[in-house]
Amino acid sequence: MASPLSIHTAPAHHDDLTEGARRPFDHCRAERAIRELLIAIGEDPMREGLRDTPARVARAFAEMTGGLRDDPGKHLARVFDEAADELVVVRDIQFTSMCEHHLLPFTGVVHVAYLPADGKVVGLSKLARTVEVFARRPQVQERLTRQVADAIAEHLGAAAVGVHVESEHLCMRVRGVRQPEAAMTTVAWRGLWKTDAVARGEVAALFRGK
Numbered sequence: 001m002a003s004p005l006s007i008h009t010a011p012a013h014h015d016d017l018t019e020g021a022r023r024p025f026d027h028c029r030a031e032r033a034i035r036e037l038l039i040a041i042g043e044d045p046m047r048e049g050l051r052d053t054p055a056r057v058a059r060a061f062a063e064m065t066g067g068l069r070d071d072p073g074k075h076l077a078r079v080f081d082e083a084a085d086e087l088v089v090v091r092d093i094q095f096t097s098m099c100e101h102h103l104l105p106f107t108g109v110v111h112v113a114y115l116p117a118d119g120k121v122v123g124l125s126k127l128a129r130t131v132e133v134f135a136r137r138p139q140v141q142e143r144l145t146r147q148v149a150d151a152i153a154e155h156l157g158a159a160a161v162g163v164h165v166e167s168e169h170l171c172m173r174v175r176g177v178r179q180p181e182a183a184m185t186t187v188a189w190r191g192l193w194k195t196d197a198v199a200r201g202e203v204a205a206l207f208r209g210k
């Protein structure tokens with residue numbers, strides 16, 4: 001994904017870590033809303049091809065927003081004590097999220113790095129699950145980046161965390177400015193790497209595959 005449109009540094013916020021009791025997905029309500037949307041765009045929701053669409057779209061939205069009803073802490077709770085203090089880097093975790101401004105998908109990759117503290121590490125699949133929990137919600141890329149970094153910092157107590165997200169937004173491709181090639185990069189740093197520019201630069205180079 002060359003020529004990034006913009007590079008944002010996601011600021012630190014801890015406001016969105018709380019995972020309260022979430023309401024279950026309301027399939028009936030979602031189906032009604034999709035039927036209404038079809039009428040609003042001038043379609044006939046009773047015609048053959050559209051008859052099952054509201055139910056189908058409702059199921060798709062239930063899946064695409066499943067992260068609202070999941071807790072990242074659950075996936076990061078299984079911490080291994082490996083007496084490890086070396087840098088861990090996981091590149092190219094694929095994700096699909098949903099832009100909360102247009103309810104259209106944005107897709108890309110997440111690179112995660114952390115410096116374990118007290119030998120605490122977590123399975124690779126758990127990092128991917130954590131990305132998925134935050135991605136499967138109405139999102140903005142800056143917040144997704146921040147939430148993944150905060151969750152790893154909090155649940156692993158890592159000494160340093162870096163998260164780099166690169167993605168393409170369908171809302172930029174199909175509407176508005178219609179820039180099919182535009183990619184967006186966001187990064188978030190926690191712990192030591194917030195202040196240590198040299199170490200941060202080394203991790204950023206690893207993220208770029210260098």
Ligand SMILES: [Zn+2]
Binds near residue numbers: 099100101103104171
């Ligand atoms: Zn959008």
